[in-house]
Amino acid sequence: MDFVKHAINVLAYPYWSFTLVLIAFGFMLWSKGLWSKRGGLILLAAGTLFFLVSLLDPNFYLIVAKADNVPIVMMVFLVGFFVWFAMHKAIENDVRVSRGEPLFEKTEVEDRIFTWPDLVFSEFICMVVLTVVMVVWSIALRAPLEEPANPALAPNPSKAPWYFLGLQEMLVYFDPWLAGVLLPGLIIVGLMAIPYIDTNPKGNGYFSFRERRVEIGLFLFGWLVLWSQMIVIGTFLRGPNWNFFGPYEFWDQNKVEALVNVDLSEYFWIKLLHIGLPGNWFLRELPGILLIAFYFFVLPVLLKRTRWFKKYYDKMGPARYYVGATLFLFMMLLPIKMYCRWLFNLKYFVHVQEYFFNI
Amino acid sequence: MIENLSKSITKSQIWKSIFRVGIPTDNRKRALAMLGNVVLHLHPIKVKKSGIRMSYTWCMGGTAFFLFLVETITGLLLMFYYRPTVEYAFVDIVDLREAAAFGIMRELHRWGAHAMVIAVWLHMFRVFMTGSYKPPREFNWNVGVILLVLTLLLSFTGYLLPWDQLAIWAITVGSNMARATPLLGNEGPGAAFLKLGGQRLIHAGSDARFALIGGRTIGGATLIRFYVLHCVGIPLVAAFLIAVHFWRVRKDGGISGPM
Numbered sequence: 231m232d233f234v235k236h237a238i239n240v241l242a243y244p245y246w247s248f249t250l251v252l253i254a255f256g257f258m259l260w261s262k263g264l265w266s267k268r269g270g271l272i273l274l275a276a277g278t279l280f281f282l283v284s285l286l287d288p289n290f291y292l293i294v295a296k297a298d299n300v301p302i303v304m305m306v307f308l309v310g311f312f313v314w315f316a317m318h319k320a321i322e323n324d325v326r327v328s329r330g331e332p333l334f335e336k337t338e339v340e341d342r343i344f345t346w347p348d349l350v351f352s353e354f355i356c357m358v359v360l361t362v363v364m365v366v367w368s369i370a371l372r373a374p375l376e377e378p379a380n381p382a383l384a385p386n387p388s389k390a391p392w393y394f395l396g397l398q399e400m401l402v403y404f405d406p407w408l409a410g411v412l413l414p415g416l417i418i419v420g421l422m423a424i425p426y427i428d429t430n431p432k433g434n435g436y437f438s439f440r441e442r443r444v445e446i447g448l449f450l451f452g453w454l455v456l457w458s459q460m461i462v463i464g465t466f467l468r469g470p471n472w473n474f475f476g477p478y479e480f481w482d483q484n485k486v487e488a489l490v491n492v493d494l495s496e497y498f499w500i501k502l503l504h505i506g507l508p509g510n511w512f513l514r515e516l517p518g519i520l521l522i523a524f525y526f527f528v529l530p531v532l533l534k535r536t537r538w539f540k541k542y543y544d545k546m547g548p549a550r551y552y553v554g555a556t557l558f559l560f561m562m563l564l565p566i567k568m569y570c571r572w573l574f575n576l577k578y579f580v581h582v583q584e585y586f587f588n589i
Numbered sequence: 590m591i592e593n594l595s596k597s598i599t600k601s602q603i604w605k606s607i608f609r610v611g612i613p614t615d616n617r618k619r620a621l622a623m624l625g626n627v628v629l630h631l632h633p634i635k636v637k638k639s640g641i642r643m644s645y646t647w648c649m650g651g652t653a654f655f656l657f658l659v660e661t662i663t664g665l666l667l668m669f670y671y672r673p674t675v676e677y678a679f680v681d682i683v684d685l686r687e688a689a690a691f692g693i694m695r696e697l698h699r700w701g702a703h704a705m706v707i708a709v710w711l712h713m714f715r716v717f718m719t720g721s722y723k724p725p726r727e728f729n730w731n732v733g734v735i736l737l738v739l740t741l742l743l744s745f746t747g748y749l750l751p752w753d754q755l756a757i758w759a760i761t762v763g764s765n766m767a768r769a770t771p772l773l774g775n776e777g778p779g780a781a782f783l784k785l786g787g788q789r790l791i792h793a794g795s796d797a798r799f800a801l802i803g804g805r806t807i808g809g810a811t812l813i814r815f816y817v818l819h820c821v822g823i824p825l826v827a828a829f830l831i832a833v834h835f836w837r838v839r840k841d842g843g844i845s846g847p848m
């Protein structure tokens with residue numbers, strides 16, 4: 231048992247777990263069996279079993295049972311269920327289409343029924359069920375209240391509300407101007423841009439996967455792999471000093487993690503050219519600036535030439551293509567930076583502390 | 590006997606003055622029931638069968654709205670007890686949990702807020718997976734994104750109000766980010782360039798964070814600021830946008846479905 235726990239603790243470290251999640255995500259998009267009823271039941275059973283057995287571990291229990299973390303446990307299960315359910319419905323429709331049968335929704339869309347009583351009653355039932363759930367939940371679990379506010383005594387760790395913990399987790403890899411301001415802003419802009427960028431007329435008003443593989447893949451990557459996973463890491467697996475702790479690990483206040491992170495400029499001028507850092511900040515950071523400029527301004531143009539992206543460029547036109555590509559590259563900046571950190575201990579691509587301009 | 594009783598109730602002048610139509614028994618009355626009631630007339634008279642299936646909408650938008658109402662009602666009750674000052678805020682919450690009758694209002698309000706965030710996410714996911722943001726519903730998707738942001742801001746501003754350690758430090762962590770706003774934050778890139786006669790325009794006493802929390806540290810000014818936003822400002826905007834959202838669902842042709 232201890233060996234298994236230890237193994238899970240090690241595998242939970244972001245560089246392993248993120249890689250495993252990426253592999254699982256690829257499998258998700260490819261698999262059909264996962265979305266069958268049997269696949270869903272197996273997933274549910276495995277998840278529940280893992281959770282229940284883990285509750286026996288005191289460290290796991292301590293963090294999961296914290297009052298404010300209970301909703302996040304529920305969220306994990308709910309998100310899991312609804313992703314499965316949506317994909318289940320989507321694959322069902324795909325199969326219908328491939329057999330030449332009408333979509334599930336299509337069979338009923340012409341059927342107009344009276345709002346009273348059908349809709350009114352199902353809404354009423356929903357309200358009753360929700361009321362019962364909320365009341366039971368509120369009786370069973372007290373809202374947390376800690377010591378009175380003391381501005382002089384910072385708890386360790388200090389955590390933002392749970393729905394922002396993905397952003398706080400990003401602070402490990404990016405400075406606040408990116409993790410806390412620019413990237414969240416771009417998430418909102420990106421969400422708002424979706425209907426205007428996505429020109430695929432198919433899949434409007436019914437569940438489907440085959441007709442919208444790329445759109446769904448991108449959305450799920452952002453929402454599930456990045457946003458939700460970062461919240462889970464930030465909530466359950468980050469302890470004192472924002473150090474990483476495996477799910478069965480004790481939150482040791484004195485744990486130290488050696489931070490020997492290196493800037494790109496040092497890699498370039500010292501390790502590659504052996505000439506030491508230039509005094510002028512612009513010259514010093516030039517390699518990083520060029521790299522970032524290449525990433526955002528040249529890469530979309532180059533990608534446009536490849537067969538796969540050309541297809542999209544032709545369909546979407548230049549404005550949609552470039553806006554979409556820029557948003558996509560911003561999203562990918564996070565996993566890229568994560569892997570650079572894990573593989574090369576990279577601190578910043580561009581590091582101009584004088585102006586707080588660090589990427 | 591019950592039949593007689595219910596008859597004499599539904600035939601009474603009081604009942605009839607409230608419910609014009611009575612329990613609908615035919616199609617004409619089913620239509621009139623929807624038209625004659627201000628709450629029900631949010632709905633059309635007839636709907637697509639495919640659109641109102643639980644398996645299609647998951648009732649998630651409705652759940653988000655219901656939780657918004659729960660928050661409004663429980664929040665109003667909490668306001669009777671709570672005074673947003675550094676002196677009283679915490680003790681009022683302690684009183685509330687110890688002395689108030691039906692002492693689950695705070696629980697309902699807090700768990701309802703968490704649940705609403707989750708419901709809004711799942712609603713967005715459903716709308717995405719059915720492609721319901723595609724024409725003609727692009728604009729309503731955008732209204733939705735703003736509602737999502739408002740939901741998060743409502744939760745965030747409310748998090749401070751208990752004025753315990755959890756509250757002020759979570760808000761400290763969150764609002765510290767504003768310090769790094771490009772151009773507008775004291776430690777944001779580019780802010781150092783904004784100068785007037787050699788004086789920096791953006792400093793710790795004038796930047797985005799200062800505007801957000803009403804001071805250099807989280808204190809009484811932050812509390813009243815967040816309180817007003819939480820109880821009045823954001824709910825008003827959200828209620829208005831929810832109205833727009835529902836209006837647009839109907840004007841865009843009702844719940845989406847295949848052509």
Ligand code: HEM
Pocket residue numbers: 646647648649650651653654657709712713716719721722726729730731732733734736737740831834838843844845
């Ligand atoms: C406070 C938050 C929100 C409330 C109360 C709300 C409420 C609703 C309700 C009741 C519906 C009717 C259908 C259904 O229940 O699914 C609906 C539909 C819709 N919502 Fe929301 N919503 C909210 C947030 C959002 C968000 C975050 C988005 C997207 C980013 C969104 C986009 C839409 C769209 C596009 C429709 C039309 C769907 C269709 O016709 O199938 N809403 N909303």
